[in-house]
Amino acid sequence: MADLSYVRTQMVPQQDPPITETGAIKWARENLFSGVTNSVLTLLALYFLYQVLHEVIPWLFFSTWNANSLAECREIAEGGCWAVIRERWPQLVFGFYPSEYYWRPVLTFVLMLVALAPVLFNGLPRRMVWFSALFPFLAFWLLWGGSLWLPVAVIAGFALAAMSVIYLPALTGTLLATIVAFIAPVLWWLFLAAPVASILQAILPLAIEPIESAKFGGFMLSVTIGITGISLSLPIGILLALGRQSNLIAVKAICVGFIEFIRGVPLITLLFVASTLLNYFLPPGTTFDIILRVMIMVTLFSSAYMAEVIRGGLSALPKGQYEAADALGLDYWKSMRLIIMPQALKITIPSIVSLFIGLFKDTTLVSIIGLLDPIGLSNAIRADQDWNGIVWELYGFIALMFWIFCFSMSRYSMYLERKLQTGHR
Amino acid sequence: MSQATERTIDRSQMQVSDEVAIQITGMNKWYGTFHVLRDIDLTVQRGERIVICGPSGSGKSTLIRCINALEEHQQGQIVVDGTLLSSDLKNIDKVRSEVGMVFQHFNLFPHLSILENCTLAPIWVRKTPKKEAEEIAMHYLTKVKIPEQALKYPGQLSGGQQQRVAIARSLCMQPRIMLFDEPTSALDPEMIKEVLDTMIELAEEGMTMLCVTHEMGFAQAVANRVIFMDDGQIVEQNEPKEFFKNPKSDRTKLFLSQILGH
Numbered sequence: 001m002a003d004l005s006y007v008r009t010q011m012v013p014q015q016d017p018p019i020t021e022t023g024a025i026k027w028a029r030e031n032l033f034s035g036v037t038n039s040v041l042t043l044l045a046l047y048f049l050y051q052v053l054h055e056v057i058p059w060l061f062f063s064t065w066n067a068n069s070l071a072e073c074r075e076i077a078e079g080g081c082w083a084v085i086r087e088r089w090p091q092l093v094f095g096f097y098p099s100e101y102y103w104r105p106v107l108t109f110v111l112m113l114v115a116l117a118p119v120l121f122n123g124l125p126r127r128m129v130w131f132s133a134l135f136p137f138l139a140f141w142l143l144w145g146g147s148l149w150l151p152v153a154v155i156a157g158f159a160l161a162a163m164s165v166i167y168l169p170a171l172t173g174t175l176l177a178t179i180v181a182f183i184a185p186v187l188w189w190l191f192l193a194a195p196v197a198s199i200l201q202a203i204l205p206l207a208i209e210p211i212e213s214a215k216f217g218g219f220m221l222s223v224t225i226g227i228t229g230i231s232l233s234l235p236i237g238i239l240l241a242l243g244r245q246s247n248l249i250a251v252k253a254i255c256v257g258f259i260e261f262i263r264g265v266p267l268i269t270l271l272f273v274a275s276t277l278l279n280y281f282l283p284p285g286t287t288f289d290i291i292l293r294v295m296i297m298v299t300l301f302s303s304a305y306m307a308e309v310i311r312g313g314l315s316a317l318p319k320g321q322y323e324a325a326d327a328l329g330l331d332y333w334k335s336m337r338l339i340i341m342p343q344a345l346k347i348t349i350p351s352i353v354s355l356f357i358g359l360f361k362d363t364t365l366v367s368i369i370g371l372l373d374p375i376g377l378s379n380a381i382r383a384d385q386d387w388n389g390i391v392w393e394l395y396g397f398i399a400l401m402f403w404i405f406c407f408s409m410s411r412y413s414m415y416l417e418r419k420l421q422t423g424h425r
Numbered sequence: 426m427s428q429a430t431e432r433t434i435d436r437s438q439m440q441v442s443d444e445v446a447i448q449i450t451g452m453n454k455w456y457g458t459f460h461v462l463r464d465i466d467l468t469v470q471r472g473e474r475i476v477i478c479g480p481s482g483s484g485k486s487t488l489i490r491c492i493n494a495l496e497e498h499q500q501g502q503i504v505v506d507g508t509l510l511s512s513d514l515k516n517i518d519k520v521r522s523e524v525g526m527v528f529q530h531f532n533l534f535p536h537l538s539i540l541e542n543c544t545l546a547p548i549w550v551r552k553t554p555k556k557e558a559e560e561i562a563m564h565y566l567t568k569v570k571i572p573e574q575a576l577k578y579p580g581q582l583s584g585g586q587q588q589r590v591a592i593a594r595s596l597c598m599q600p601r602i603m604l605f606d607e608p609t610s611a612l613d614p615e616m617i618k619e620v621l622d623t624m625i626e627l628a629e630e631g632m633t634m635l636c637v638t639h640e641m642g643f644a645q646a647v648a649n650r651v652i653f654m655d656d657g658q659i660v661e662q663n664e665p666k667e668f669f670k671n672p673k674s675d676r677t678k679l680f681l682s683q684i685l686g687h
Contacts, residue, residue: 318530318532320528320530320531320532321532321534323495323528323532324526324528324532324533324534325534326493326495326521327493327495327521327524327525327526327528327595328521328522328545328546328550328594328595328598329518329519329521329522329546329550329598330545330546330549330550331514331518334549334550338545338549339534339545342536343534343535343536346536420536422535422536422538422578422580
């Protein structure tokens, strides 16, 4: 029988692994050349990359910023002609907004970042949210100008609603107070807000130069429509999703009808309705701002989709969550706000952000109804004799700008998902 | 049959008073056309510890879920602490804040920390100031022996710990009645004991408890009454000793032989 005992007399010191098992060589072997098929595919991909870069790099490298027309560009440089961006930059950003008032959209944009910050990130003082709530009115006033009293009168409508919710229940009961909270501000906005604003304006004039909507354009227009649509479609979508699950038949029917109708119609159709048809239904003589109409349509369109996305999140939650909330004595709105919605929204973050990105890109469709967003402007620029025939530089630039916005949204959503990760099993 | 606990139980506080905690009379419930609960009459005195057992589908869970209106009954009356359960939402909310409930699958809120799980209802329903609610929560978390987990999330805890948090969460509302819906059925055997011990401590303090459970050891040690249900009806009820020693009905005998016989 063999001797099974063994005693090590000398310890082996740590050694470096063989060179083929470390660093770049190991990585290349494992990821690029792990087999015959993979090696062939790698070589093909490298050849393809070479072909693309071979064309693109000189085009980028031998491009020019200094020219006054496409023809001049072609004389100076073999590559791209960025001069068009340099020359039309203000137009691509602001449309036909008067140049002496460019500071207004710029200021609005900066304030927008300030207003978004407390909504997107916690760790900032909570009081900044009040500025975020005020920002839409301030932005409206800065962009369109006119009397400051108009946005103030609109805010008064919301104050009216808040007051009916806070003070009326003690006098009239909750149901009546809720109804008043909906009807009073609507009546105020329809019949009283405008006259009151003009009276206040007569007493104490506070106005800046009004700019009409026809002068809006470029990325300013895209961002205005996009951000409005994004920030309004989420709350409306939540309400629609809850309404669709409601036990109240009338509420449910209205929500289902709305969602199914809006989802069944192309956005372009809705935009045409906004641009032309709506005028036939409104009393003659009413001027109803075209950008406002488009914003409403875009918001309604995406809130219908939003409602369905959120409904998916709601139905993914176990029934036990609803029951636990009920069993603790939370009423419907509290359990939705504190228990159900935070979880449903968390599950649906990727889909919600996809919708936001889609919405933002869909703002380019307004070019079809004649608004001068970047795409609409690009047609105008290409029709110009100087720049007739330019394609890649212009569309490439517009695409890059959109990509920056959309990529930021995508990164933000990933950050948010990580932040909200609480060790779900 | 798993034994509930090795230690002796302090019975000094376990006293059944004459005060009625829950009064159910002639209650019937249907799921569609299926008659789940039939002519239920049950009076629970304050301080009672009732174990409800029976084969699956016998309506025991449905019965206790009717008591805090998680399920709606169609006929008969349920009066909890003097409040009649009707379609009036105010009454329902009142009863729910007085009655604690522990579920089979814990149903903790995964997006909130353990402490937040416990303070949520006191803050939003009882309007307790946050600081005070946190003190109450820590008190009960200490009682269920997991104060050190307060800042973790439910997903990071074991099943037994989660169920103890769920019990603490209910206790934070300082309920007068506790309902347990198969609190140990989803747990691994070694975790059942820690949850049962928590329940026993609660019983020792004189809490009125209704437990749907298959833990017959717990029933023998703690309950003052065992109710056996089958086909949506209360078939037999008795003191635990008599119930296990001399079951009267054939259905009870069959059930007991099935769960105690292995």
